[in-house]
Amino acid sequence: MNKRIFEIPEEDILCKGHMACIGCGVPLAMKFMLKGLGRKTILVVPASCNSVIDGTYPFSASGVPLVHVPIAAAAAIASGIRAGLDMIGDIETTVAAWAGDGGTYDIGFQALSGASERNENIIYVCYDNEAYMNTGIHRSSASPFLAWTTTTPLSSPKNVPKKNIDFIMAEHKIPYIATASIAFPDDFIKKFATAKNIRGMRFIHILIPCQAGWKTNPSKTVKIARLAVQTGIFPLFEIKSGKITLNYNEKDVPVEEYFKLQGRFSHLKKKDIINIQRDVDRNWKRIIKLTKVV
C-alpha cells in the first residue's frame, strides 16, 4: 500500500445516530467518502440500505444535503442536480450518487450507462453488499457465484458469476474508475479526494460486507473486507483515462480464508473452492496483464 501522501481531515461530516445495523460497513464507507469529498457535496441515494440508514423524517445523519430517489433513478437525478447547479453558477459542489449493487448492476444500470455515455460531471458510487440486503437478502447480479441468498436458497445457490461492473464501466471510456475497501481507509479517502478533482463521470465501487446477509460475525466486517482484497476477490485498482493501476499488489491469501468466515458460503464443497480459486487467479493475472498495457 502507498504511504500516506495527503492529510485525512479530522472532521467527521457523517453524524452519530444513523440507523445502520450493528457491524454494518456502510456508515464507515459513508464517513470515509465524506472525508474525501468534504462539505460541498450533494448526495443522491436511491432505494437501498442507506434510505434507512440516513434516518427517518425529520432526521438525517449525512451532514450534507441528501436527496432520496427511486431505485432506478440515481444517475439521472444526479445528472439533473448537476445541470441545475451549473445553471445557477455553482460549478464547485460535488454531486455524488450513492447506490447499492441492485440499484447499480440491475435496475439502475440503464440510467448509469446513459449518464456515463454522456460523461455527466458526477461521481457515482456503488456500495456493493452483493444482494438486495434492504429488501431481505435477495439475489442481485452482483451476488457471487454459489452464494446463498433468500432467492437463491441452498437447494439452488446462484449458478452464474457476478457481473464485472468495473470493466463494463471502463468500456464507457469515463475518466475515472476505482475500487475501494473500508479496510484500506487511506486508499479509500485518497480515491474520493482524487475523484473530486476530476471533471466528468467518475465511478467508484466499494465492496461492503453485510453481517446480516453474509451471515458473518458483526465484529469481523472490516476483517472480511480486508480478506476480499488480500485474496484477490476484490482487487483494489484505479482506471484513469483508460490506464489501470493496482493499488494493493499482493494476493497472498487463499480464497478459503475469506469464505470460511461467511455463512452464505458454508455449503461450498472442496471442489467449489478449487474452482473459484482458479477463477480468482485467472482474473488476477488478467488485471496484472492489463496494468502492463501502455
Place this chain on the structure above:
Amino acid sequence: MAISVKEKRINDQQSLLLEGTYAVAYAVKLCRVKVITVYPITPSSAIAERLAEMVGDEELDAKYIKVESEHSAMASLIGASHVGVRTFTATSSHGLAYMHETLHWASGARLPIVMSNTNRSLGSPWSILAEQTDSLSQRDTGWIQFYCESNQEIFDTIIQSYRIAERVYIPAMINMDAFFSTHVLENIVIPSQEMVDSYLPEFKPKIKIDLNKPSAFGGVAPGDSYFEFKYKMEEDMLKAVDVAVKADNEFEEIFGRKYGIINCYLCEDAETILIMTGTAAGTGRVVIDNMRKKGKKVGLMKIRLFRPFPSRAIIDVLKNKIKIAVIDRNISRGVGGIFAQEIRAAFHNTKYHPPIFGFVAGLGGKDITPEQIENVLNYTIESDYPDREAYWLDIDV
C-alpha cells in the same frame, strides 16, 4: 416540420404559423426554462428537436440533457428542480407510461415541473395516433392536467402552467392530441419576452437544496408525517382550481386571451349538453351550430382542466340540464370513458341526477366525425336513460 411561412409584427407581438410541437418549444423558451430533458417519441419529437436547436443556437440559456429513457427524463428534472430551477420535458404515450413511478415522485416531492404530453394510443397493438388513455392513466399521480384544443391554447397553457405549478408546488402536464395538434399548422400569436416575464417572474422556491442547511429530501416519513404530507398536498391540489382560474384571468389582463378551466358553448338555454375535450371539441361546436339551426336545444362543454377536477364549475353549468352526453377518446376498461365516469362521480353527492350518456370514440386516432357527433346527440335526446356505461361509436350507436 413547421416552418415560419408568415411572420408579421403586431405591436410587440409576433404571429407565426406553427405546428403544436413548435408552439410548445416557443412557449418553453419564453418561460426561460433552465433544464430540459427529452427522450424522443412520436409525435412529440419535434419539441425535442426545436428545443435542441434553440439551446444549440444559444437562443435559450438552458442545459439540455439528452437522456437515455423517459424514466431518466423525469428523474433528471426531479434532480434539477430540487436545486430550484425551472424545468421542462415533453413525452407521449409509452414514454409517459414509462415515467409513471417518477411522476408520483415529482408530485410527492412538490416539484413544479411542467411537461407536455401528446395524447397517443398505447400498445398493444401499436398505434401512434390520438387517444387520451395515456395521460388519463396517470390521473392519480398528483399532477395538474390540462387538455388543449388549439395550438394557441397549448402555447398559452404552457405559460399559465408554470405560474400555477409554482404557486401550489404541484407539477403540471399539458396534453394535446397526437397529430391533430402536434402536426397541424396554426397561426399563433407569440408574445414578447417582456410580456411573459411580467406574467412569469423568476422561479424562487421556498425550499431547495441548501449546502448551508444540509437536509434530506424525501426520506422515510413515519406514518403520521406521511399522512400529513399527503393531506397538505391534497389541500394544495384542490386549491389549484382557484389558482388556475386566477392565472387564466391574470393571463387575459396581459395577453388578452382566456380559456376558462371549462369552456361552454351555447350552454345557457341548452337542454342537452355534449361534453368533449381536445381538438374534437372544435368539431363538436360545428355540430352544435348545425343542430341549433334544426331547432335542437344543444350546447357544448369543453373540459380543459382535468386535475384537479373542477366539479363545482361543471355542476353549476350542468345541474338543471335534462341530459348529458360525454364523448371520450379514452377508455378505462370495465367502466367506459373516463371523463364520463368523472362527471357521474361529480354528480353523485348532489341533488341533481341528469342521465349521463357515455360514448367511446376515436380510439387509436379514429376520426370523430360531425355525423358521429350528431348521432350521439340524437341518441341522447331520443333515449330516456342510458342502458350501459358506454356506447362505442360506429358499433353500438
